[in-house]
Amino acid sequence: MTHTTPWFLYLIECDDGSVYTGIAIDVAARFDKHVNGTGARYTRSRKPLRVLASFELTDRASALRAEYWVKRLTPAGKRALAAGARTLESVLPAPAAMPDDADADTA
Numbered sequence: 209m210t211h212t213t214p215w216f217l218y219l220i221e222c223d224d225g226s227v228y229t230g231i232a233i234d235v236a237a238r239f240d241k242h243v244n245g246t247g248a249r250y251t252r253s254r255k256p257l258r259v260l261a262s263f264e265l266t267d268r269a270s271a272l273r274a275e276y277w278v279k280r281l282t283p284a285g286k287r288a289l290a291a292g293a294r295t296l297e298s299v300l301p302a303p304a305a306m307p308d309d310a311d312a313d314t315a
Contacts, residue, residue: 215271217278218262219290222254227286229279231271235262260290274300 218235220228220242228251232238241247242256265271277299278286288294 212267214264214266215268216262216264217271217274217296219260219278219286220251220256221258221260222251222256224254225283226254227260227283227290228254228256229275229286231268231275235259260287263296277301 213233215231215233216235217229217231218238220230220239222228228242228248230238230248236259238247239256239259242251245252247256263274265274274296278289278296281289281299285294285299289296289299
């Protein structure tokens with residue numbers, strides 16, 4: 209049985225009011241790297257204050273896809289997501305709709 213390690217999308221509040229979005233297997237360890245200056249370049253110049261939220265995803269590919277869409281939100285949108293006013297699913301594009309049987313039968 210193959211077990212994939214879950215990945216997490218996380219949101220960090222920075223001292224300038226911005227919200228950093230990233231992915232990691234271990235959010236606490238990654239936050240520590242941001243705090244000590246060995247994380248992302250973005251958080252080296254904007255002091256990370258706290259993790260606002262994290263969301264578990266099944267694998268790295270899912271986490272990268274979620275990160276792509278969450279990074280396009282405004283800071284207010286990211287804060288709404290962190291507060292639970294929005295769901296992660298509401299940020300992601302809907303899967304392509306499957307054609308129903310009626311459409312498949314037309315010739």
